Amino acid sequence: MTKKDPKTLRSARWFAPDDLRSFGHRSRMMQLGYGEEDFRDRPVIGVLNTWSELNTCHSHFRERVKDVKRGITQAGGFGVEMPSLSVDESFTKPSSMLYRNMLAMETEEMIRSHPLDGVVLMGGCDKTTPGLVMGAISAGVPMIYLPAGPMLRGNYAGKILGSGSDAWKYWDERRAGNISDEEWLGVQGGIARSAGTCMTMGTASTMTAIADAMGLTLPGASSIPAVDSGHQRMSAACGRRIVDMVWEDLTPDRIITDAACRNAAIVAMATGCSTNAVVHLIAMARRAGVNMQLEDLDGLGRTTPLIANVRPSGKDYLMEDFYYAGGLRALMKQIEEMLDTSALTVTGKSMGENLEGAEVYNDDVIRPLSNPVYHEGSLAVLKGNLCPSGAVIKPAACDPKFYNHEGPALVFDSYPEMKKAVDDETLDITPDHVMVLRNAGPQGGPGFPEWGMLPIPKALIKQGHRDMLRISDARMSGTSYGACVLHVSPEAHVGGPLALLKTGDTVRLDLANRRLDMLVDEAELDARRKALTPPEPRFERGYGWMFLQHVTQADQGCDFDFLQSDFGRTAGEPDIF
Incomplete structure (x- = not known):
């Protein structure tokens, strides 16, 4: 593969010319303590980090960004951390979904307006995966997705707890008068024991699995628990790989194709995915110009068996067990005949090449096609x-x-x-x-x-x-x-x-x-x-007003109409100088 010339790096437009504007750019980098040898003729990599002190799922990202930047440096790139909107499920009201498109807009504009040759997208909590990916698709620079990873299994009084799912069950028992105050407090303290996303097959694990199956992560990265040392190694590997992707000019349009979106939908169905997958997958696909419809997803659901025995669609296991059983690569190997294994991925290799050697280590967690959890897909x-x-x-x-x-x-x-x-x-x-x-x-x-x-x-x-x-x-x-x-x-x-x-x-x-x-x-x-009397609008100013004016309906992915790939003319980046 022909390597990109350093003179054609996107960041060179900011730093290379011998003119007043580039003098200012280089001067400000020196103000930050960097010399020209740090950023000249090297890929500048933006590390978009959705960490915050209120985002429990991403509480480890403050450390993981160091691993990413270590990998970038090892590969000869220059990494810069850029904080991004941290959309979490636990505290964001009235709904984190209100802000998915805000994150997508911020991601696109941050990339477009800064001297970035490629980006590592750090997300995991439900809306961060589609928000980051949608924005990066529209920006068009090489990108790789780093999943936050699921938290450890919950535990109380010798019972394994699954986040969300067991909360609802125990709440019903409490309403029925079957749970004491002491037991309720015990469940509260034991159901979420570490950094990371919900360890059930909720929306977070669904969306990171979709990103993985779409070819946007390192193979199997979505399954690694957040606090496993393998997650640190994967983070550094993301940093190394994005530098190579810049030199290879491996952009999202080459990866997110009809085949990639179909692979993602099939894998989602086989995992017992969240119903939210429908909205986000349609939105992500359409950003890439793939016109995915609800009917397409239903058709795949009718022919794809659910083989991940992970709560809530499965009965017995959680994401930590799924990882030990072989993780997403093993599940995809089980349904390989249903996938388009020629699809290109961020590794520069095909999906089929990435699945070589994958094995199932527990066939009750990841079932064979002959013994599915459910004979059709999740949705x-x-x-x-x-x-x-x-x-x-x-x-x-x-x-x-x-x-x-x-x-x-x-x-x-x-x-x-x-x-x-x-x-x-x-x-x-x-x-x-x-x-x-x-x-x-x-x-x-x-x-x-x-x-x-x-x-x-x-x-x-x-x-x-x-x-x-x-x-x-x-x-x-x-x-x-x-x-x-x-x-x-x-x-x-x-x-x-x-x-x-x-x-x-x-x-x-x-x-x-x-x-x-x-x-x-x-x-x-x-x-x-x-x-019928038309209801009053929910917002009359600000972002909420814009949301109401431009959000599409659920079957269309709830993206903003003016951000979809078929809106307006297609043009290159404006002349920034």
Whole structure:
């Protein structure tokens, strides 16, 4: 492969010319304590670090950035750390999803406006993976993704705990009066024991696996636990590899192709992925000019068995076990025949070459195709008069008795209204009811919050029920489970059919035929449609206002319309001098 000439490095436009502007650039680098030998004729690598003191998933990144820069130096590059928006799940309100596109915009503009030849993207907590990748795709310089890695298994009183999933389960038992204060505090202190992302197959592990399968990480990097010493070595290797990628001019457009996106979707289905994968994968693909549709994902879901026995879709294991069983490379080796192994990756090699030698060390954690956890993939896409543009359900994580269900709707217009009702022990509800929450979509939430796993009403909890059919235009955490239909599109806030549903209307779910309908005649729906009153906008200023003006619906990936690859003319970077 022909090596890029140092004179054609992007950073050379800032530092090489013998003119006043470049004098200023070199002078300011010297002000930082660097000599020209540090940054002249060397690839300048931006290390975009989403560390913050409120992002528990990335609490180790302050140290990992040192490993990345060590690797960059070893390979003859010059690494510069650049702090990026730290979008976390635990503390960001009203929803971290509100700020995914802000991170994508920041990433693109930081790269475009600085003398960077390539970037290492440090992320992991749910929205940081798609946000960083989307921005870097649009910026177009060589990039490599460094996954934060999952935390260690949770533990309390000899029981293994899975973040998110067990929190919901223990909360239901506490509401039923079966958990003491002491036990509740014990679970609280034992469920998250180290740096790293949720150790269930939640959205964080789903999205880093997608980045891995798309060819954007070092092979298998997404499986390494955050606090394993292998994670430090992988971080340094990312630093070394990005320098080589700059010299090879290995840009994202060469990696993120139709084949790469299809590989990512297949792997996601096989892992028992989060329902959030649908929104983020569509957005990432479309940034690269790949027009991925909900129907494409449903088709792959019908033919891809779920083989990762990892909670919440699996029953027994967590991400640490998945890593010891061989990790993502081993899982991909199991389904190699389904993948396009010719797809190029950040290693400069094909996916097939990266999978050579991969083995499964525990075939109960990573199942063979002959013994899947679930015969189809993790997700299914529904259509019908309640969701003409689509909705998503995770069949493997809910009670099969709800695959074909018909019952009366109990409709809530807001989260506070729903929360008050489910805590009312006298609520008139049966297990056959269909709970519905609306006005919680991209615009209605605002920002598409994770409210879709509606709590089981206390009246039913005390009767021993732990699942029921629930429908919303919200999302839910990837660590959640149950018979939850999500991402109903178009959302109620913009006049979608969910806005027309009334308490008492019959709702029918037919999973086999991928249908979700309200059994209300068209004349009645027309009358209700004419009587609808448009809701007030959620924001009237600032970023929130811009979000409402330009965010697309769930089935379109919730990206900003003006950031998609087909918006406006395609042009090179402006003349910066």
